[in-house]
Amino acid sequence: MSSNDFRDGQGTGEFRSGFVALVGRPNVGKSTLMNSLVGQTVSIATRRPQTTRTRIRGVVNIENAQIVFVDTPGMHEKEKALNRFMLEEARSAIGDVDLVVMLVEAHGKAKGDAVKDEDSWILEEIAKSAKPCVLAVNKIDRVKKKDELLPLLASYSQGENFKEMVPISALKGDGLKELTRAIEKLLPQGPKFFPEDMVTDQPERLLVAELVREQAIVRVGQELPYSLAVETESFKDLPGKSPFVGISAVLYVERDSQKGILIGKKGKMLKEIGSASRRSIERMLNCRVHLDLRVKVARKWSQTMGGLRRVGYEKK
Numbered sequence: 001m002s003s004n005d006f007r008d009g010q011g012t013g014e015f016r017s018g019f020v021a022l023v024g025r026p027n028v029g030k031s032t033l034m035n036s037l038v039g040q041t042v043s044i045a046t047r048r049p050q051t052t053r054t055r056i057r058g059v060v061n062i063e064n065a066q067i068v069f070v071d072t073p074g075m076h077e078k079e080k081a082l083n084r085f086m087l088e089e090a091r092s093a094i095g096d097v098d099l100v101v102m103l104v105e106a107h108g109k110a111k112g113d114a115v116k117d118e119d120s121w122i123l124e125e126i127a128k129s130a131k132p133c134v135l136a137v138n139k140i141d142r143v144k145k146k147d148e149l150l151p152l153l154a155s156y157s158q159g160e161n162f163k164e165m166v167p168i169s170a171l172k173g174d175g176l177k178e179l180t181r182a183i184e185k186l187l188p189q190g191p192k193f194f195p196e197d198m199v200t201d202q203p204e205r206l207l208v209a210e211l212v213r214e215q216a217i218v219r220v221g222q223e224l225p226y227s228l229a230v231e232t233e234s235f236k237d238l239p240g241k242s243p244f245v246g247i248s249a250v251l252y253v254e255r256d257s258q259k260g261i262l263i264g265k266k267g268k269m270l271k272e273i274g275s276a277s278r279r280s281i282e283r284m285l286n287c288r289v290h291l292d293l294r295v296k297v298a299r300k301w302s303q304t305m306g307g308l309r310r311v312g313y314e315k316k
């Protein structure tokens with residue numbers, strides 16, 4: 001990605017700022033887009049749907065604007081407490097922002113109207129909020145001929161009030177300049193909400209827990225996709241010549257059998273998750289880290305609000 005080019009701004013002289021929610025179905029690439037725009041991982045992204053569980057803010061500074069993106073959980077309708085919590089996170093994000101960017105995938109089995117139908121209730125949520133909305137058609141790197149996008153763009157342009165429709169590849173960085181320009185134009189004049197060197201307002205202990213969850217999803221996401229939660233238990237400076245941080249975190253699962261999967265034969269799986277997440281935490285904190293992971297069973301935590309609170313999810 002040519003990271004600098006979309007930060008150039010439009011040179012209008014006025015400073016603009018605002019909050020922008022990234023919404024859409026699970027797995028369309030919202031978190032990948034957030035990280036590409038911010039320039040580092042603030043929200044974990046994996047190939048498994050329903051990775052993001054809470055609202056996560058990432059700050060992007062361009063020449064004459066500051067855009068605070070709010071990544072949200074993929075919107076889907078299911079009954080479990082965890083799903084209801086995630087949907088509420090996305091809904092309330094829409095209510096709190098100046099502008100909504102809705103992501104859809106450019107490729108996929110369903111074309112045009114069929115895709116739009118599946119998104120119709122998300123479109124209704126946005127319409128109810130009366131917030132201005134930009135459509136970002138993501139994953140264009142997977143589309144061979146660009147005219148294949150036309151039916152999809154045509155179907156979304158009918159009857160919807162998108163201010164702009166921008167084809168992008170969050171992964172490759174294509175179209176991000178066009179997208180940020182479209183957003184900048186629609187934001188009100190306003191101040192810098194965050195200092196320039198602040199990329200997220202997420203506390204480090206939450207980011208750490210998410211980086212551990214990411215490495216666990218990568219390895220055992222197929223076996224326990226929705227049953228896993230991670231909470232940082234302690235985070236402290238350790239003595240040493242150079243900065244050195246000691247972190248302990250708990251991985252919660254719902255059943256004993258899942259605990260076995262996560263720990264693996266002779267503890268091999270947990271060790272792998274531990275060393276991979278330690279490396280990504282070290283990159284994020286820019287210092288040496290001692291990471292201690294434990295696995296606990298919190299029966300059926302994802303089914304009730306009390307269970308969610310028990311593993312660290314609180315309503316904001």
Ligand SMILES: Nc1nc2c(ncn2[C@@H]2O[C@H](COP(=O)(O)OP(=O)(O)OP(=O)(O)O)[C@@H](O)[C@H]2O)c(=O)[nH]1
Binds near residue numbers: 026031049051172
């Ligand atoms: N080819 C391609 N893949 C992408 C692109 N953007 C995202 N992906 C992939 O799509 C998958 C899902 O990405 P995420 O960013 O986690 O999607 P999400 O919308 O945040 O998903 P949830 O948090 O589950 O709602 C990952 O495997 C990404 O690498 C893109 O522009 N092109």
Ligand SMILES: [Mg+2]
Binds near residue numbers: 030031051052
């Ligand atoms: Mg996500």
